[in-house]
Amino acid sequence: MTLTRSEAEVSRSVELDAAPAEVWDALTEEALLAEWLADEVEIEAEPGGEIVCRYADGEERRGEVELVEEAERLAWNWRREGGAQPSRVELVLDAVAERTRLTVIETAPLRADGGPLLLAGVGGPGLRAGLQLATPAGTVPLADDWAAPLERLGRAFRLVLA
Numbered sequence: 001m002t003l004t005r006s007e008a009e010v011s012r013s014v015e016l017d018a019a020p021a022e023v024w025d026a027l028t029e030e031a032l033l034a035e036w037l038a039d040e041v042e043i044e045a046e047p048g049g050e051i052v053c054r055y056a057d058g059e060e061r062r063g064e065v066e067l068v069e070e071a072e073r074l075a076w077n078w079r080r081e082g083g084a085q086p087s088r089v090e091l092v093l094d095a096v097a098e099r100t101r102l103t104v105i106e107t108a109p110l111r112a113d114g115g116p117l118l119l120a121g122v123g124g125p126g127l128r129a130g131l132q133l134a135t136p137a138g139t140v141p142l143a144d145d146w147a148a149p150l151e152r153l154g155r156a157f158r159l160v161l162a
Contacts, residue, residue, distance in 0.1 A: 027045075032156075071093060
């Protein structure tokens, strides 16, 4: 993917002790998504389908599924309630021996000051030292919104396989 000077990208990967088909289920089945992505998830896993994520704190994100390549890639755009610009999330599955590497890539427009509009709530709670976003205006520290969901997903697979 080529980023424009008006976009920023954050990516995070996790290796899971499961085959890509099993991981795919955790990305496309609402009950399994609710185990790791949000408290309540609705998804139509087909291009043009809707995705709705509701969180315990009352936040809601809505979007549209853009790309579905079974057991390989899933992408959607979404926005926070009242958010002006959507971000794009792409989930990429790679078979690694008998495991699967899941990579989450979130791309969002930059604000006029060079910071991301949506990515990881810059300066918000959960800011992790050392995680930086390179932008045309310089480097911006980011909170890592994907760390906790991916950790929950990894724990879910460990429990199932134990």
